[in-house]
Amino acid sequence: MMRSRWWSFGFRSTIMLYFIVLIVLPIIGIYSQSLSLGWLPFWESITDPLAWKAVWLTLKLAILATVINVLLGTMIGWVLIRYRFPGRRLLNSLVDLPFALPTAVGGLMILLLLGPNSLVGGLAEKLGTEIVFHEPSIIIAMVFVTFPFVIRAVQPLLEELDKSEEEASYTLGASKAKTFFQVIFPSMLPGILSGAMLAFSRALAEFGAVVLVAGNIPGKTLIAAVYIFGEIESDNTQGAAAVSVLLLTLSFLILWAVNLVQSRRLGK
Known part of the structure; x- marks a missing residue:
C-alpha cells in the first residue's frame, strides 16, 4: 500500500516537474525578459513602427487564413464523414500531413510549386500577379500548416450526430438546406469555432513555412515571427x-x- 502511494506521488511529481520546467518557466522567462528594462522600453518595443506593422500584418493574414480554413475544413470534414468513395482513407490520412512535415519543407514545396520559375507562378506573372514573396504566399503557407485543425474538430461531431434528428427534419418537410442550417450546422458549430481558434493561434506563430516564401520586406511582408527572429539576431x-x-x-x-x-x- 505504501509502495503504491509512493509510486503515485512520484508519478504526479514527475508530471508537475515536466509541466513547470517545459511550460511554466519558459513563459515566466519571456514575460520577465520583456520587462527587464522597465515599462517604457517595453512600450517602445511594441509600438515601434516596424514591430507594429509586423504584428498587424500577421493578425490580418492569420484571420484570412483562418476564414479559408473554416470554409475548406468544414466542407472536407463533411465529405470525409458523409460520403464513401475510392481513395477516401488515403485522403483522410493525408489531412494530417502538415503536422508530420517540417514546416520548412512545406515552405519549400510552396516555393517550388508557386515560385516565379513554376508553371503556376509563370501564369500568375503573365496575369500581372505575383504569389511568392508577397502576401498571397504567406496566406497559403498559413493555410497549409493549419489545414488539419478545423477538419479534425468537425469530424467527431459529425460522427456523433444523431441521424434521427436529420431524418425527422426531412419527414416534416424541411429542405436539405434548411435541415443543414437548423439541425446539422448547430451541432458542428462548436468544432468549427474551436478548430478555427486553434488554426488562428497556430498561424500567428508560424515561422518555418513563411520565412521561405514571404520575402520578409519590413513593413510589407515581414510577419511577427520573422521580426522576432531578426531582433534576436540583432x-x-x-x-x-x-x-x-x-x-x-x-x-x-x-x-x-x-x-x-x-x-x-x-x-450540454
Missing part, C-alpha cells in the same frame, strides 16, 4: 521578448476561449 532580446509577449498573450486568450467553447459543449 541582439535585441528585450525587443524580441516584448513582441513575443503580445503573441503569447493573444494565444492564451484563444486557448481560454477554446476551453470555454468545449466546456459549454460538454455541459
Whole structure:
C-alpha cells in the first residue's frame, strides 16, 4: 500500500516537474525578459513602427487564413464523414500531413510549386500577379500548416450526430438546406469555432513555412515571427521578448476561449 502511494506521488511529481520546467518557466522567462528594462522600453518595443506593422500584418493574414480554413475544413470534414468513395482513407490520412512535415519543407514545396520559375507562378506573372514573396504566399503557407485543425474538430461531431434528428427534419418537410442550417450546422458549430481558434493561434506563430516564401520586406511582408527572429539576431532580446509577449498573450486568450467553447459543449 505504501509502495503504491509512493509510486503515485512520484508519478504526479514527475508530471508537475515536466509541466513547470517545459511550460511554466519558459513563459515566466519571456514575460520577465520583456520587462527587464522597465515599462517604457517595453512600450517602445511594441509600438515601434516596424514591430507594429509586423504584428498587424500577421493578425490580418492569420484571420484570412483562418476564414479559408473554416470554409475548406468544414466542407472536407463533411465529405470525409458523409460520403464513401475510392481513395477516401488515403485522403483522410493525408489531412494530417502538415503536422508530420517540417514546416520548412512545406515552405519549400510552396516555393517550388508557386515560385516565379513554376508553371503556376509563370501564369500568375503573365496575369500581372505575383504569389511568392508577397502576401498571397504567406496566406497559403498559413493555410497549409493549419489545414488539419478545423477538419479534425468537425469530424467527431459529425460522427456523433444523431441521424434521427436529420431524418425527422426531412419527414416534416424541411429542405436539405434548411435541415443543414437548423439541425446539422448547430451541432458542428462548436468544432468549427474551436478548430478555427486553434488554426488562428497556430498561424500567428508560424515561422518555418513563411520565412521561405514571404520575402520578409519590413513593413510589407515581414510577419511577427520573422521580426522576432531578426531582433534576436540583432541582439535585441528585450525587443524580441516584448513582441513575443503580445503573441503569447493573444494565444492564451484563444486557448481560454477554446476551453470555454468545449466546456459549454460538454455541459450540454
